Amino acid sequence: MENGKKTLREIYGQPQVWRECLKTLDTLDLGVLVGDKAPQTCEWLFVGCGTSYYLAQAAAASLMSLLGVRARAVPASEILLFPRLVIPKDSAIFPVLISRSGHTSEVLQVAEFFNRYDVAFLAVTCDGRELQTMTPRTLKLPVEEESTVMTSSFTSMLMGLQYLSAYFAKQKEFIEGLKSLPEAVEKLLPIYAPQVEAFAQQTFEDVAFLAQGALYPIASETALKVMESSSSYAQFFHALEFRHGPKSIVAEKVLVGGLISESGYAQESAVLLEMKGLGGTTLAIANEISPAVRESADLAIELGLAAPELARLVAYLVWGQLLGSHLGLSKGLNPDEPRNLSRVVTIAGQG
16 A cells, blocks of 8 residues: 555545534434533543543633633543542542543543542543443544544544533534534645645754644644654644743754634744744644735645634644655655554553
8 A cells, every 4th residue: 555545545534524423413412421410510521642632632621611611631641640639539520531442541441440439421432442331421423544643533533522512502603613614624625735745845853833722732733643654753832932942943944833823823923933033944824824924934824714713623733634644755654654653552551
């Protein structure tokens, strides 16, 4: 098989996968997934590993923004190793355990932990497997993904959790915004995908992605996609924090990518302009791009989406997924078989 064919096919196929997931969500009784855990009565604790941890962060930010309730994200390993730092005594929590495969070892151990203490939790998965057998509350999305790295599974599960949050917030406009994304991104792919591929023919000595707010976990996942698919070292920072020391890495062969929000556009875009002034190569992704950023950036991707700002998160990620794959291909690597990685991570409980 041609290198990267499987991964690229799944990246390009995301809009259709989103349509199928949204159809499924429309048919579900989402209230049953929560049951007696009314969103306003407890803290929501989103749990994942790797990509699913960044997904958890984005889901927590979405829930807090839409519902105004307490929510946070933690890696599954923190609950296993330092439970009292994560879950204070007598705290009321509703955990949401996220695993594409439903077979991730740390997530399954966390599920066992919660079952041991009779803590009800929601499972969010694509494959199901063991995880869906450990709780009657399971949101299983119709995503069939062969690639090692998570692409459509990340965006679809995030979209599903955003849909769930909007459902409880009675934000029909937000759900309609999610439903507008498949067609909108399909139209953007033929425009910007060839530009991303051409951009990726360069060699970068270091890569950093910057964002704020709910886009910060998207920048984190973008960096991870570049690392996984191209065996390149990539970092992620809050945009304004990058000016406080990390900008010392900026040079001609350093890529600084900005996932620029609408709410913080002036401040975040100023950071990207500064990094270009320091000699870096810059990539700008924003819903609307100002002339100054467009003229300065080495690659500018303007989304132009009508959906609410928070509903656009998955549309920002597609370009990082493509960039990672094409950077890998330009180095002679196969993104379908990333170095040292497997599709499911399982770790022995004792060591």
